[in-house]
Amino acid sequence: MRIALFMSCCIAAALVGVSKASAETAEKETPAGTLAGRWISSAASVRFSQLGETETVETNNTLVQVAEIVAFDLNQLEQGKVGVKADEEYQFELEVTNIGNGTECFWTTPLDSKQGVLDITPVLLRSDSDDDGSFDFTDQQHSFGECSVWLAPGQTERLFIAGRMPRGVENGRAYFSITVGPSQGLGKIGTVYEDKGDGAADALSGTDPQEGYATFYAQGSTLRVGLQKSAVVGGDASRSDALPGETIAYSLHFTGEGEGAVRDALVSDPLPSNLDYVPGSLKLDGAALTDAADGDAGSFDAGAVAVRIGDRTAPFDILITFEAVVQAASQS
Amino acid sequence: MKHLLLGLSALALAAPAFADVRLSSTVQEEIVIQKPNGGREVKLIPADSVAPGDTVIVRVAYANESEKPASDIVISNPVPEHLSLVDIREGGEPAYSVDGGETWGALSALKIVSGGETRAAKAADVTNVRWRLTQPLAPGASGAVAFSARLD
Numbered sequence: 001m002r003i004a005l006f007m008s009c010c011i012a013a014a015l016v017g018v019s020k021a022s023a024e025t026a027e028k029e030t031p032a033g034t035l036a037g038r039w040i041s042s043a044a045s046v047r048f049s050q051l052g053e054t055e056t057v058e059t060n061n062t063l064v065q066v067a068e069i070v071a072f073d074l075n076q077l078e079q080g081k082v083g084v085k086a087d088e089e090y091q092f093e094l095e096v097t098n099i100g101n102g103t104e105c106f107w108t109t110p111l112d113s114k115q116g117v118l119d120i121t122p123v124l125l126r127s128d129s130d131d132d133g134s135f136d137f138t139d140q141q142h143s144f145g146e147c148s149v150w151l152a153p154g155q156t157e158r159l160f161i162a163g164r165m166p167r168g169v170e171n172g173r174a175y176f177s178i179t180v181g182p183s184q185g186l187g188k189i190g191t192v193y194e195d196k197g198d199g200a201a202d203a204l205s206g207t208d209p210q211e212g213y214a215t216f217y218a219q220g221s222t223l224r225v226g227l228q229k230s231a232v233v234g235g236d237a238s239r240s241d242a243l244p245g246e247t248i249a250y251s252l253h254f255t256g257e258g259e260g261a262v263r264d265a266l267v268s269d270p271l272p273s274n275l276d277y278v279p280g281s282l283k284l285d286g287a288a289l290t291d292a293a294d295g296d297a298g299s300f301d302a303g304a305v306a307v308r309i310g311d312r313t314a315p316f317d318i319l320i321t322f323e324a325v326v327q328a329a330s331q332s
Numbered sequence: 333m334k335h336l337l338l339g340l341s342a343l344a345l346a347a348p349a350f351a352d353v354r355l356s357s358t359v360q361e362e363i364v365i366q367k368p369n370g371g372r373e374v375k376l377i378p379a380d381s382v383a384p385g386d387t388v389i390v391r392v393a394y395a396n397e398s399e400k401p402a403s404d405i406v407i408s409n410p411v412p413e414h415l416s417l418v419d420i421r422e423g424g425e426p427a428y429s430v431d432g433g434e435t436w437g438a439l440s441a442l443k444i445v446s447g448g449e450t451r452a453a454k455a456a457d458v459t460n461v462r463w464r465l466t467q468p469l470a471p472g473a474s475g476a477v478a479f480s481a482r483l484d
Contacts, residue, residue, distance in 0.1 A: 033384025034414040034484050040359075040382070044392040044409035048353050048402040048469070059357035059392060066414070066483065067381040101384055202381045 035153065036068030036102030037199025068102035068197025070182045071206035072151075077158075080217035083260025083314070086167045089123055091135045091160045092216045096180055098151035100206060102198040105147035105183040108159060113175035113215055120163035120176035120218055128158035135160045147183045161216075169220050177215040186212055223260025223314050227267065228253045244328045247278065251321050256314035265309035267320055274327050277305065281323035352398035353405070353469065362387045362480065386483050389421055395474035403468040407477055408433070409461055415481035416456035423477030428453075429460040436462060 043061040047054065077093040084090055098104050110122040127149050129140035139160065142148035149157045163176045179186065184193040187205040197203035232249045233242040242248055254267050271277055282289045282298045284307055289298030297308045300322075307320050361379035364372055379388050392409060396402050410433070411417050420426060427436040430444060430453045442453035463477045 038414065040412050040414055040483070042357060042359055042390050042409070042412045044355060044357050044407060046353055046355050046392075046394060047404070047406045047408075049404040050352055050398070050400055050402045054404070055352070057353060057355055059355040062357050062359045062390075064359050064379045064388065065381045067383040067386075069383050204383050 033069070033101045034066050036066050036100075036197045036203075037201045038066045040064045040066065065199070065201045066101070067201050068203040069100045069206040070102070070104060070184050070193070070197075070203050071098075071100040072104065072106065072180070072182060072212070073097040073099050073207075074180050074212055074214060076214045076216070078216070080173075080219065082219040083221040083223050084165045084218040085221055086165050086169065089162050089164050090120075090218060091162050092176065093135075093158060093160055094178075094180070094214055095156050095158050096149065096151065097156040098153055101153050102201075102203070103150060103152050106149045106151065106157075106180055107145055107147050107183065108142070108161070108178055108180050109145045111177040111179055111213075113177040115173075115175040115215075117172065118166040118169055118174050120165055120174045120216070122161060122176065122178070123164050124160075124162035126160045126162075128160065133158065163216070163218070165218050165220070172220050173217050174220070175215055175217050177213065179209075180212045180214070181209070219259060221260040222258035223262070224257045225262060226253070226255040226257075228255070229269070242326045244326050246326050248275070248324050248326065249321065250324065251319060254309065254316075254318040254320065256312060256316045258314055261311060261313040262309070263311045265312060266306060267309060267318075268304050268306040269322075270304040271324055273303075275324040276327055277303075278323035278325060281321075282307070283321045285319050286321075352396065352400065353402050354395050354397055355407075356393045357409075358391050358393070360389045360391065362389055382483050384483050387418060387480055388415070388483065389478055389480050390415075391422065391476055391478035393474065393476040394469070396469040396471055399471050401468040401470050405465040405469055407463045407465075409477075409479070411458055411460065411479075411481060414484050416484055417458040417461070418455060418480040418482050420461070421478040421480055423463045423475070426461045426463045426477070426479075428458045429462070430457045431459065433460045433462075436460075 041061055041063055044059045045056055047056045075095040075097070077095060081090050096106050108125055113119050122144060125142045125144055125148070126135065126139040127142060130136060130138065149159070151157055161178060166174050184196045184203050186209045189205055189208055191205040193203040195202060230251045233239040234246050252267060252269060256262060277300050279291055280288070282291060282300060282305060284297055289296050289307070291300040293299040293301055299306050305322050309318060312318070359379045360376040361382055363375050363377060365375055366372060376389060382388055390409065392407055394407065428439045428442060429436050430442050439453055439455065439458065443450050444453050444457050461479055
């Protein structure tokens with residue numbers, strides 16, 4: 001009988017829009033509240049007098065189970081990437097937080113981005129299982145579309161989705177859409193999943209399905225990188241030759257134009273054998289660097305000047321300068 | 333199946349047969365129906381399961397099924413764990429306790445001492461409610477007391 005009553009209630013809800021308080025408050029601001037699956041017990045007692053005798057009577061014990069609010073928050077940590085290259089893989093990051101009152105398993109499924117252009121191909125799904133906040137090949141790998149990440153109420157997990165940039169979108173954008181949802185399903189707010197909550201309690205959808213969608217983009221690279229070297233002999237920019245013992249000031253302009261980024265860039269310049277490097281002359285954008293391979297970006301070793309630039313996003317214009325002396329009995 | 337078992341359990345635990353004053357406790361959930369014309373209707377449905385934030389009505393019905401009047405009737409109901417009292421729905425103003433039934437009084441007269449500070453008690457602090465019927469309950473007469481509470 002109670003089953004029939006419950007089902008008729010839910011059908012009525014769908015027809016006329018019953019709004020349970022739990023559904024109304026189950027959006028992002030909802031606290032986890034009482035844990036799902038618990039039983040709430042209620043019993044009263046009455047004491048009375050009858051013909052001089054005092055009696056106490058207990059009521060029946062009513063039991064009500066705490067339903068599970070299935071609610072989550074999806075935090076897209078980046079909107080997209082720029083400067084990507086065709087056929088290369090990139091990681092996109094997002095975080096899922098369980099803001100319901102029960103333990104949930106979440107799945108992630110790629111979708112058609114519906115942007116009318118080539119989509120980025122989903123390749124790999126990993127969770128930040130070592131909790132270091134960054135993608136590692138040791139992070140746990142999961143399958144798309146399957147229950148993969150279990151989250152207790154209030155718990156957050158970072159997900160990394162690797163996608164491959166398609167060919168043919170140079171200078172253009174490709175997109176990548178995913179949906180994240182709980183194992184019960186991604187029904188509209190108020191949808192009841194009977195007996196699907198913790199402790200076989202009823203589960204109640206508390207998050208708008210739209211909250212489970214995310215779209216990333218990747219901008220094809222238009223990056224143009226340049227490296228230009230110039231030399232000034234004895235302080236005279238017009239000279240093109242140098243005599244033994246003269247100092248040559250070298251300048252290296254490392255530039256990036258357009259849209260994109262370089263990663264782990266290293267500029268190195270082997271000196272000709274008839275030049276002696278001037279110790280301590282190496283500078284990066286006017287700031288002196290040491291010659292040793294140590295904590296700063298520069299070094300002089302094995303006859304070559306080297307400066308680690310690292311990651312730079314265009315536009316950039318980096319100036320590296322150093323000096324060298326023409327050896328005796330040679331002419332440059 | 334879970335709900336059917338629950339119903340049978342409630343029947344088995346009904347008030348003892350020897351009592352002359354019978355009690356029956358029910359818990360119902362209060363829902364608000366949004367009507368197509370924009371109106372709202374509040375309904376009570378059996379509370380098989382409730383979610384945090386839901387409001388339930390805890391109701392205790394009593395009846396004198398003997399042929400003798402009963403007097404000095406006191407009905408006590410602890411506010412169940414994880415529920416916070418909202419208001420009284422039936423039976424008039426009861427006495428309240430915020431310390432598990434050790435002391436009783438009007439809610440406005442009760443205090444909460446926490447962390448060395450004292451403040452006025454709120455409905456959500458109430459741990460027990462108690463109604464004292466001022467009139468004897470005649471044979472065949474019945475009534476009810478009820479309060480609403482919200483699941484934490």
